[in-house]
Amino acid sequence: xxxxxxxxxxxxxxxxxxxxxxxxxxxxxxxxxxxxxxxxxxxxxxxxxxxxxxxxxxxxxxxxxxxxxxxxxxxxxxxxxxxxxxxxxxxxxxxxxxxxxxxxxxxxxxxxxxxxxxxxxxxxxxxxxxxxxxxxxx
Numbered sequence: 841x842x843x844x845x846x847x848x849x850x851x852x853x854x855x856x857x858x859x860x861x862x863x864x865x866x867x868x869x870x871x872x873x874x875x876x877x878x879x880x881x882x883x884x885x886x887x888x889x890x891x892x893x894x895x896x897x898x899x900x901x902x903x904x905x906x907x908x909x910x911x912x913x914x915x916x917x918x919x920x921x922x923x924x925x926x927x928x929x930x931x932x933x934x935x936x937x938x939x940x941x942x943x944x945x946x947x948x949x950x951x952x953x954x955x956x957x958x959x960x961x962x963x964x965x966x967x968x969x970x971x972x973x974x975x976x977x978x
Contacts, residue, residue: 850946850947850950850953851946853945860910864947868947868952871949871952872891874889874890875887875889875952876888876889884905886904886905887902887952889952891959893963899918899921899959900920901916901917901918901952901955903915903916903948903952903955904916904917905948910944910945912939913937913942915931916934916936916955917934918932918934925962925965926965927958927961927962927978929978934958935958935978936951936957938976961973
């Protein structure tokens with residue numbers, strides 16, 4: 841298993857599930873103010889926003905929170921662009937980490953940070969044809 845260090849500010853270690861969305865919005869506002877929460881027509885919660893990578897290109901993203909969130913990993917999708925690469929699941933969601941690595945104290949801000957790393961690697965993959973850095977099976 842790959843180990844990584846998560847900045848404490850991206851974790852939600854206080855509060856219960858009752859105010860989780862409020863705590864999530866605080867983290868997003870502090871670290872990624874261009875992201876916000878909304879509800880789909882079906883009532884599902886999602887976050888939307890965009891990230892600019894090192895080259896300056898901007899990628900719009902949609903993050904769907906599963907019914908079991910925060911005990912289940914959110915699903916990140918390209919919003920209006922093609923994420924064709926080896927690190928996308930068959931359902932089209934980006935593979936920022938394996939589901940067994942997910943922990944309920946991770947926040948959506950953490951997911952956005954991991955996605956920023958994924959996007960910069962994706963850009964290298966598009967230009968050079970290989971995925972930089974360590975890879976894990978999924």
